[in-house]
Amino acid sequence: MGEALYGCVEAGGTKFVLGVASGPDRVIATKRIPTTTPAETLGRMRDWFAEHTIAAFGIGSFGPVILDRADPAWGHIADTPKPGWSGADMAGALSGFAAPVGFDTDVNAAAIGEARWGSGQGAASLVYLTVGTGIGGGAAIGGRPVHGARHPEMGHVRVSRHPDDAGLAGICPFHGDCAEGLANGPSIIARHGASLSELPADHPAHMIEAHYLAQLVQNVVAVLSPQVVVMGGGVMATPGLIDRVRGEYARLAAGYFASPADLIRAPGLGDRSGLLGALALAMAAERG
């Protein structure tokens, strides 16, 4: 008899990444499927896992999601602008396997994954921020994800305008000038006509982006005082950006917070923060 196998789901708005693993270094199979309709996408997910004997599942999902175990809609997507997905029953799609299912936001999953195996090993308090098409953040305190009235929505903290960025309206339809509205990937393209990695290293876009992300980090630090802030996502892959954010955070925070010198870190799990976060959710679900 082999080790227990866990089913891992990183459920994103454009693709689902599935994995079967017995541990963070033992991912024995992975599969990507495009996010189309819930029926098709969740059906393909179910079919793929049916080839394995799974001890427990973990799902880190795009949000908003329902995390309250006392709510009959636990495990579902909440109201979302993504067509067809409001109310989709993510956890229920795996109920036929008679294995426990852990369920959380993609970024809360990434936070517990990074705290357990990645850049924040041993950190009692860690925040994971992703900066890409959207901006989101999750938190792990004592290795457990932070919930609340719903769950963190860190991309929607308010930030102040960079003095060289007076023209464009923030693109968040709810808040305009929140971090997501001023610093996500589409806002960079709306402002400069190109993505950050397509612009020369001396282009002002880099410092404008770093200014907004550093404010996001400052606001997270002021509220939660994490020991570690891991920053991932497509925009953060821009060469030099994480160092610019570190420098701008140091300038803005002005030494006030007791944040460690190595506060801001790249994901230790690389592009597997989400998938291995789902593994951590599965292992926690198995423990019950």
Added chain:
Amino acid sequence: MGEALYGCVEAGGTKFVLGVASGPDRVIATKRIPTTTPAETLGRMRDWFAEHTIAAFGIGSFGPVILDRADPAWGHIADTPKPGWSGADMAGALSGFAAPVGFDTDVNAAAIGEARWGSGQGAASLVYLTVGTGIGGGAAIGGRPVHGARHPEMGHVRVSRHPDDAGLAGICPFHGDCAEGLANGPSIIARHGASLSELPADHPAHMIEAHYLAQLVQNVVAVLSPQVVVMGGGVMATPGLIDRVRGEYARLAAGYFASPADLIRAPGLGDRSGLLGALALAMAAERG
């Protein structure tokens, strides 16, 4: 033999409030002493408690403070601009009583007090904000205070300028335009020459203040998703202010967050949030 008595300390920058209590409704003695030097103030505190037999102490202190139990400086004030108080050994001042001592920030104490007996009874996630000479915030998740690299410093979240408030530089010496720099009591006086309660109800100062405090609430909600935000402190006692903050928060958040309609509440413990928070710390210290 009577009930166990707890020693409660709300340690502020201008005064210490001491109490002896056997429960939240059974505060049998209180005492106020001015905050002068550590030797004098902590000595008077010790002398006053010596008249009672105390089972456990709780101290909610002005900060920054050292909360890491593994740090030899646990229970001390950290570096503070307040003359003479950097390094003051708050918890150690009570060590002669051979009773356990709970120690945390004043606002973390108030948060657990309000979550246990006040406006947030039953809330799994509660933030307490105080708006007065300074602005601070603490959080209780599952009834326990939130720590981290140090502890929350919520007054120092960044906020954006109100369009009618372009003139004055924010008065926070570290960050200028953070919530504390633009919305604490002294900043109101610097801007308008009077406190909020001295200005007529139709004075624009009220909406400027509400705008900054609503951004503070939005940033707290985005990061932590609390079920309850309790707002206390001298500035919040201004008639009508809490309703203005509620309205402005609803406008700014634009329905995005899953925050309950009664998110923003006045302190259920009135002016005893801090003292009864210290009681909750004492009870937790006794349990060990």
